[in-house]
Amino acid sequence: MAQKVLIIGASVGGATAAITLRERGVETLMLEKELVKAKPCGGAVPPAAFREFDLPQDLIDRKVKNCLIISPSGQQTSVPVAGSVPGDDDYVAMVRREIFDGFLRERAQQRGAELIQGSLIGLEVARDGVLARYRDPQGVEHDLRADVVIGADGAYSPTAKFLGLPNLPRAVAIQERIALPEAQMARWQDTADLYLGHEVSPDLYAWAFPKRDHIAVGIGAGPQHTQAAKQLLTNLKRRLGPALDGGQLLLREAHALPMEPRKHMAFDRAMLIGDAAGLVAHTSGEGIYWAMKSGQMAAEVLAQHLDVPTAVHLRAYERTWWKRYGTMYQFLRFLQRWGYGNERQMEVFTEMCRNKDVQRLTFDSYMHKQMAPAPWLVQMRMTGDIIVSQARNYLRRRTPLRELQVA
Template identity: 80%
Template sequence: MAQRVLIVGASVGGATAAITLRNLGIETVLLEKELVKAKPCGGAVPPAAFHEFDLPQSLIDRKVKQCLIVSPSGQETHVPVMGSVPSDDDYVAMVRREVFDGFLRERAQQRGAELIHGQLVGLQVEPHGVTATYRSMSDGREAKLTADVVIGADGAYSPTARMLGLPNLPRAVAIQERIALPPSKMARWEETADLYLGREVSPDLYAWAFPKCDHIAVGIGAGPGHTAKAKQLLANLKARLGPALDHGRLILREAHVLPMEPRKQMAFDRAMLIGDAAGLVVHTSGEGIYWAMKSGQIAAQVLAHALDTPDAAHLRLYEQLWWQQYGTMYTFLRWLQRWGYGNERQMEVFTEMCRNIDVQRLTFDSYMYKQMTPGPWLAQMRMTWDIINAQARNYVRRRTPLREQETYAVV
């Protein structure tokens, strides 16, 4: 049998892994159960992805150049999307997953990857290879295929991980609605994305309004312990947006889950996990698209050099390279999520902190270029001073949240 790789999941991570493997001349099969419905997602992609993966600008619905952050009490911070050195890459790309994923999947096929429309129902990893059982989505029949290695790129619920005997990861839920607005209303979000904080819209993450080509995506994220309230949180967000959604038409309501912790191990004998299946979603922002693509690329590159001996000892180079490059960023963003979203007073502090120009530039440097850039000592002192002052203001005298202001007004 010719050496080949089975990739379970043909979304951004799986498709990128397939493209990378085919560029290296390795026979590749993609198994995907859903080829019609788009994966629910906010759809924010950094400019780095378009350069690193040679993606056309035509995939971008809108380029966001301003972010509006609204605290629980209603204080607003307007943040320009700009790094330390102004460039043409000072934007956040907004994409629709049905367009973005479809492009990558088609590119993988053009490079020679085989695409099977089926659902994984069984997986055996043995010393000599991998045997997968799948159910055809067209006629329901079961079939088997063999490969040298399997890559699980099948999301937060990952059947691949489950069949490898791995535990579930803690998960957050995200629910959003796509709402078509008249042009006069869409102008509000021409180049702006909104983030909303507060326990009535998201107790431990954030809520959003992201612009797309002809609509906005309005959604919320809720961590473990709050997922049962997701629908009510979304309704609260829409109420908070109020007249901005007048005359809007619901196009689609969608929900998905996000892993909240990376897996301690992402590579095994003849098996690897990437993207959401590996828990590679960053805290604070919940960003996953770039990380799925990058993990797929790195895993494929490591695998290409280890196909003759695809055991854990060789394949775990993938996770070693990953954490060497991105470990500091993941650790910092995990801490920032707990610190900034821990309670409503901290959310007020977080909103104020984002007014600091040094915070803004360092944030977008790391977002756009995926590198943790240490700030000059003077900038660090300014940031520290502003944070101390914001902590004092918000803990000495608590701000009144919007919902309580409205209650007092009625009384």
């Protein structure tokens, strides 16, 4: 008998899982509660996503070729977006989620996935199948039956809740989209800014990302600092100062980000992908590529085991995932704790980004999603620079800009 898969959430992860399942001929239903408002997001996407998922370039608002990192004391490091072998494919894509998600969702439908608008309000997973209950936009409740469910429903994942799983520790990210006069936008033609400092982001970073007709300025705040998110954003705008003069607020948006991956991402007749599985990279807060990749990988494994979709079989997904990306996740988590741990480390982090090897390795990893191997000589050079920078910053504290401004 034909098997049916129900995907909760038709954003980047859910739509990619649906596309992959349909390419394997699997009957697929997507349940999505929000088809109008965009997922709050900075919309920075690596070129690997465009290559691996065959995405058209016209989804890109701007290609960022340069990242400006600004430390708490105002030190600036300008990092060219370039890998070991510089090429045309070196960029960070800036997209708007309303366009990007819409494209993926439509592609899933074109391949034959069904899209239902409604909010999941109940889920039972039994030995012989899955029963989901949802409420449609008119408030009417319905039942849906399927053989397997994929939870692609984000940081608050109702699917995970109905499976009895605990909440993950969550950060909050908040951003404003601000339309600027053309002359002001020129400053961000192909540059994205990252700001470090306790007053803008105590444990993550703040950003100014250029879109076609506006700038998205936002901050991330870890689980201990979520209450301060609005104030941190106000501080960021203060720090940006005249660069935002004449700006017109288009939208303020906020959402949670999971800060830890789940212990398990596959169960009897159920799988979790993307934010629902906690697959956001530390240091960057990047989750779009990871949601798409996990959606694809989960769907590939599921398609092989649809006749017996037990945890024993479906966990091939998480084993493959951690084998491929475990080292990268561990490294990025270490980097977040090391680089954003306190303001002195933020200064060291900013200085470290001047090292050419660090720049090359960072963008090889970000753009191509591979931990680029570093020869021992390169490692020695990087370690040397880091030690010198650590020593310099320990011996002489740099004054954060806000203290200079108060003085």
